[in-house]
Amino acid sequence: MKLIFATNNDHKVKEIRYAIGDRFELLTLKEAGIFQDIPEPHATLEDNATEKSTTIYNLTGTSCFSEDSGLETDALDGEPGVRSARYAGDGRSSDDNMDLLLDNLHGISNRRARFRTVISLIIDGNEHLFEGVCEGRIAGSRQGEGGFGYDPVFIPEGSDRSFGEMTLSEKDRYSHRAKATAKLVAFLNNLQPKPGI
Numbered sequence: 001m002k003l004i005f006a007t008n009n010d011h012k013v014k015e016i017r018y019a020i021g022d023r024f025e026l027l028t029l030k031e032a033g034i035f036q037d038i039p040e041p042h043a044t045l046e047d048n049a050t051e052k053s054t055t056i057y058n059l060t061g062t063s064c065f066s067e068d069s070g071l072e073t074d075a076l077d078g079e080p081g082v083r084s085a086r087y088a089g090d091g092r093s094s095d096d097n098m099d100l101l102l103d104n105l106h107g108i109s110n111r112r113a114r115f116r117t118v119i120s121l122i123i124d125g126n127e128h129l130f131e132g133v134c135e136g137r138i139a140g141s142r143q144g145e146g147g148f149g150y151d152p153v154f155i156p157e158g159s160d161r162s163f164g165e166m167t168l169s170e171k172d173r174y175s176h177r178a179k180a181t182a183k184l185v186a187f188l189n190n191l192q193p194k195p196g197i
Contacts, residue, residue: 001025001188004032006052006066011148012177016067018168019181024188034059038066045070045082046129049120057122065121065184069177071150073113073138076104084150098142098153111137115154115176119184128187132180147171 002025005016013028020026029035038055040048045068052066070084080087080101088096105111112135119130135157142152144164152164156174163171172178 001191002027002062003188004029004034004056004060004062004064006038006056006064012067015168015172015175015177016181018172019178020185023185029056032056032060032062040068040082043082045116045118046120048082049118049129050127053120053122053127057125063121063123065119067117067119067177067180069115069117071101071113071115071154073101073105073111075108075110075112079104094149098150101138101150102141102153105138111139113138113154115150117176117180119180121184121187123191130180130183130187132176132178132183134174134176134179136174 004027005013006029007013008029017026034056038052040051042048042051048068049066052068053064056062056064056066068082070081072078072081080097084097086092088100114136115134117132119132121128121130136155137157139153139155139162142164143155143162144152144166146152146165146167147163151171152162155162159174163174
C-alpha cells in the first residue's frame with residue numbers, strides 16, 4: 001500500500017518510518033511532488049491533522065495521513081499545546097520555544113506534562129483518527145542535544161532521562177508519536193489481505 005505522509009519535517013518522517021518499518025511505501029510531500037505549505041489554523045490537534053490530510057487527499061486522491069503534535073503542561077493550562085511549534089512566535093526556533101517554556105515554569109513545582117499526537121488517516125475518502133499520549137514532566141533545564149522540538153526538556157514517565165538524551169529506539173519505547181503510529185499500523189494491517197486468503 002502506498003501512503004503519502006503529509007509533512008516535510010525530516011525528524012517526523014524519520015520517527016514514523018522507524019515505527020512503520022518496510023510494511024508500507026511511505027512518501028513525503030516532497031517525494032509525492034507536492035510543494036505547497038498546508039496551514040494549521042485550528043485550535044485543536046485533531047482539526048489541524050484533519051486539515052492537512054484532507055488537503056492532500058483532495059489534491060492527489062491517494063491514501064494519506066498527517067499528524068499534529070503538541071506539548072501540554074498542567075501548570076500552564078495546557079500550554080503550549082496546539083501552538084507548540086510557534087510558542088515563542090512565528091519563525092522562532094526550538095531553542096526559543098524551550099527558553100520561553102522554562103521561563104514560564106520558573107519557580108513552579110508542578111512540572112507535569114504530556115506529549116500528544118493525533119494522526120488523521122484518509123483511505124477511500126473516509127477519515128480515521130489515532131491518538132498517542134506520553135505522560136511525563138518538564139526538566140528544570142535542557143538535558144541532552146538529541147531529538148527535536150522540546151525533547152531536551154521533556155522526561156517521560158518511567159525514565160530519568162529526557163528524550164534529548166535517548167536514541168531513536170529508546171525514545172520509541174515511550175513516544176506519543178510511536179503509540180499513535182502503532183494504532184495506525186494495526187488498522188492498516190487489518191485492511192491488508194492475509195496470506196493464502
